[in-house]
Amino acid sequence: MAKIILDRLAQQFVAGEILETGSQHGNEWARVAPAHWRAVAQFLRDDAVAALNMFIDLTCVDRLGRTPRFDVVMHLYSVDKKHRVRLLAGLPEDDSSIDSLVALWPGANWFEREAFDLYGVHFVGHPDLRRILMYPEFVGHPLRKDFPKEGRQPLLRRLPGSVD
């Protein structure tokens, strides 16, 4: 399977922006240095060969115990070329911030808010980085592996006699 996108990245970024790449069954992925997250994304969107003009998904993975702890994962798709790529960026626990891509793909807005809400990843330059699923009063980021599974934070006082 031709590695069209990975070859393009290897041609364009030679200064260590791309940390690791892989391709299995035609699924190409690249691990990007977080500082170059936005530059790589913009290149892939605007490049005529890659032409990855469609934002598919953005989420986060908490690999507790690993360094760096978090992986931000993004999927891109080319409507014209019909190929796709997965980009990853590892973020350390003490500085889990990365450039926002809302300026490139407006559709990334709510996905970045979700990753912020549930994992506490900060997206620099996001126009409206608020919680999107949990309520504003909620403390913590519940999909982090060290968040207690039943860490409920009720908004209302429970009725007397109710069993949690």
Add this chain to the structure above:
Amino acid sequence: MPFSVYTSKLAQAVNWARKFSLFEYPFVTACCGMEFMATWAPKYDIARFGAELPRFSPRQADLLIVVGTITERQGPVLRRIYDQMCEPKWVIAYGVCASTGGFYQNYSAMPGADQVIPVDVYIPGCPPRPEQMLDALVMLQERIQKGEGHSQVVLRAERGYVAPDVAIRPAGDTREGSGR
């Protein structure tokens, strides 16, 4: 004829009218709603029990049916809807999620709607069959007739309404509960 006997008979008549004229407010949040809708349809036909008319305003409803998972975030919404309903009012929790939280044992799902509002009848099932809804409705009608609904009990305590079970129970029996 003593006045208390007269008023208790009146309460029985009023409760009889209430139980066959329930106006529902369906608070549907999840997949249970698909099964719940069938109770309105001709095959199960909840109209046979006088509860066929859903009112999509809580102010016009006296039966709140909580259908589906309630999250902590929805708690204040559910409580406000319940508070907006005129008394007396009743609540049915449809399905295990509304009753206990079901298989959701996590940071976001509320372990049962009864954490924030009083529930009169619980229906287990994931989702329950429409027959169970009809069964629960009949159970609720029995409670209404006996004046045992949560809000009926509260009304009696707060405003001194005469209980219908004055005539049902022997004199001097002040135990709480149904007395069945």
